[in-house]
Amino acid sequence: MxxxxxxxxxxxxxxxxxxxxxxxxxxxxxxxxxxxxxxxxxxxxxxxxxxxxxxxxxxxxPSKEALVAAVIDRHNRDLMAIVRRALADAEAQPLETGARRLIAAAIEAHRLDPKLHRVLAEQTPRTGALVNVEAFNSETYGLFRGYLEGRRAEVRAVDLDLAAFVCVTTIEALTHTAVLHRGEGLAEAGVEALVEEATRLVVGYLR
Amino acid sequence: MxxxxxxxxxxxxxxxxxxxxxxxxxxxxxxxxxxxxxxxxxxxxxxxxxxxxxxxxxxxxPSKEALVAAVIDRHNRDLMAIVRRALADAEAQPLETGARRLIAAAIEAHRLDPKLHRVLAEQTPRTGALVNVEAFNSETYGLFRGYLEGRRAEVRAVDLDLAAFVCVTTIEALTHTAVLHRGEGLAEAGVEALVEEATRLVVGYLR
DNA sequence: AGAAAATGGGAGCTATCGCTCACATTTTAC
DNA sequence: GTAAAATGTGAGCGATAGCTCCCATTTTCT
The missing domain is CATH 1.10.10.60 (Homeodomain-like)
Known part of the structure; x- marks a missing residue:
């Protein structure tokens, strides 16, 4: 052998x-x-x-893709740390305050290294070793679902999986698009307005 | 010369x-x-x-990218036809019905050629000639903003540009993610549930 | 009909890519 | 100290990419 x-x-x-x-x-x-x-x-x-x-x-x-995957993993770890911290805070807050906190965290995450985030999102083909590096979102779904379970009393009776999907997808898209397309110099006023709108959106949906 | x-x-x-x-x-x-x-x-x-x-x-x-850009343009034209048709319908309907119509159209658009859509979204790097082929969304923002203007009486007083951004980005993300990740065989029941949730989300936000 | 323009064909050039392999250097183990 | 293991080096191979150039065929114009 x-x-x-x-x-x-x-x-x-x-x-x-x-x-x-x-x-x-x-x-x-x-x-x-x-x-x-x-x-x-x-x-x-x-x-x-x-x-x-x-x-x-x-x-x-073993390949260029493995290298890029390592970069993605490291970046995702950094993002998840921000998300987890925000979720821990939100657990102890009323729904609206918690939602605001989570949305602010999503923006914070996108601003961590926006140039890298943009390259990974726009230029990096999800191919080969990179196909399944979308694990980031699936973990977020699970965490958020857990959050909703603890809030059952405050949300209307719904399919929590579906609700988590809707909320996470929405928040991700809004913050992602805003940070990347509205320029990285998105002014503070703009950030606040975005947080307010997104909060209204998801809180109105959950209640 | x-x-x-x-x-x-x-x-x-x-x-x-x-x-x-x-x-x-x-x-x-x-x-x-x-x-x-x-x-x-x-x-x-x-x-x-x-x-x-x-x-x-x-x-x-002149290049491979020009070819791919041509494919993207053609695909975007097809998508826009669906969106425009739905918007024309929605003009004559009450807010909630219209929203439902638009969301159904977004799903329809994503199901037009889901395999191509996926490749363009996941594998095609936005580089060189492909950088600005995100023109699709910017046109949709404008159209939707126009729709909202005609509905001023039914929506709370808001910045219409911001509202259009929020709605279009949200609907796009939800339908895109659902169609691409929940399998292309997303059952009819799933589609209906998704339309209902998304409608509740944006109508609740706009009112 | 005949010339010129438009269109189609494809061998093959240059550049670069991912990657290997034979070997040099450094560290560890005894 | 010395052998073995771990780590580092870089010339260069084979494949393939994008693309050019020169020539053949077809169409248009007069």
Missing amino acids: ARKPLTRPRKTASQDRSRATVDALIEATARILVREGFDQASTNRIAREAGVSIGSLYQYY | ARKPLTRPRKTASQDRSRATVDALIEATARILVREGFDQASTNRIAREAGVSIGSLYQYY
């Missing part, structure tokens, strides 16, 4: 070397995505940007 | 030949996008599929 030839990302090791290499690769990938777009993000270009040889790149990532 | 070398899509000519060639190219592009995805849609592949030489392809389209 032959040995396994060479599998995916090697685990830990002399931490300082290989971990730094991996970090440099992910960071370089994100930088190129933001500055030059998805098309320019070839493996050779990424390796050069990271100051790492192309051979080393392939030690840790 | 030299002559202009050779510009973009030639206009009319011996209609039967060149017009057929152009049609074959667009049709072939759409077919490949649907069947094999954006990545496989190389100019050579498209020309082969269309039964046209690569030289002829470049007589009419």
Whole structure:
């Protein structure tokens, strides 16, 4: 029996070397995505940007898509942290206040790294290894559904799955489109107006 | 002074030949996008599929992106026809009925050619010639804003631009996500439930 | 009919892409 | 100290992409 030839990302090791290499690769990938777009993000270009040889790149990532997927994962983790924090706050608040808090968090999330978010949303084809990296939303549905369960008394009797779908999809679309299309310099007044409108929309729907 | 070398899509000519060639190219592009995805849609592949030489392809389209843009334009025209028809109907109906009509039309639009729609939405990078092919939505905003103007008496006093943004973005996101993610075989019962929920959402918001 | 314009054809150029492999260097284990 | 394992290097291979150019065929015009 032959040995396994060479599998995916090697685990830990002399931490300082290989971990730094991996970090440099992910960071370089994100930088190129933001500055030059998805098309320019070839493996050779990424390796050069990271100051790492192309051979080393392939030690840790089997393809360009794996690299981009790693960037997406990291970005999603950051977004989810914001969402989770807002949900924790909202649990202790009345429905309308909580909704406002969640919507503000959605905007905050979209403003975390809007340029990266835009590239990932507009230029990154959901293909190959990237097909299922929409896991972000499905997790959000679940969390929000849990929130609604704790609020049963305040919402009309509805299919909670359906309601979660409607609310999450709506909030995501409104904040996403506003932040990306209304310019990243969306003024504070604009943000407030958007939060108010979105709050009215979902609260009116849930009650 | 030299002559202009050779510009973009030639206009009319011996209609039967060149017009057929152009049609074959667009049709072939759409077919490949649907069947094999954006990545496989190389100019050579498209020309082969269309039964046209690569030289002829470049007589009419300067790049692969121009071809895809043509497919998008055609698709958007089809979608807009559905939207316009629904809006015309809605003008003569009370707010809630009209909203229901518009939402049903949005679903209908997404079901026109869901596979193509999905490829364009998920795999087609908005880059180069494709950056501004989001013209579809901006036109819809305008049309819907016009609809709201005629309904001033029935909606609370609001910024109509903002309201149009909220409604169009919301309806688009809900129908898009539902059709694409809840499987293309979204049962009739599911469609009805979705229309009801979305109608409640936007009507509650507008009143 | 004959010339010119329009259209179609496709071999093949250049560039770049993803990726491998043979080897060098560094770290770890004993 | 020394052998083995881990990590890093980069020239370069094969494939394919977009696209040009030159020539053949068809249509139009007079």
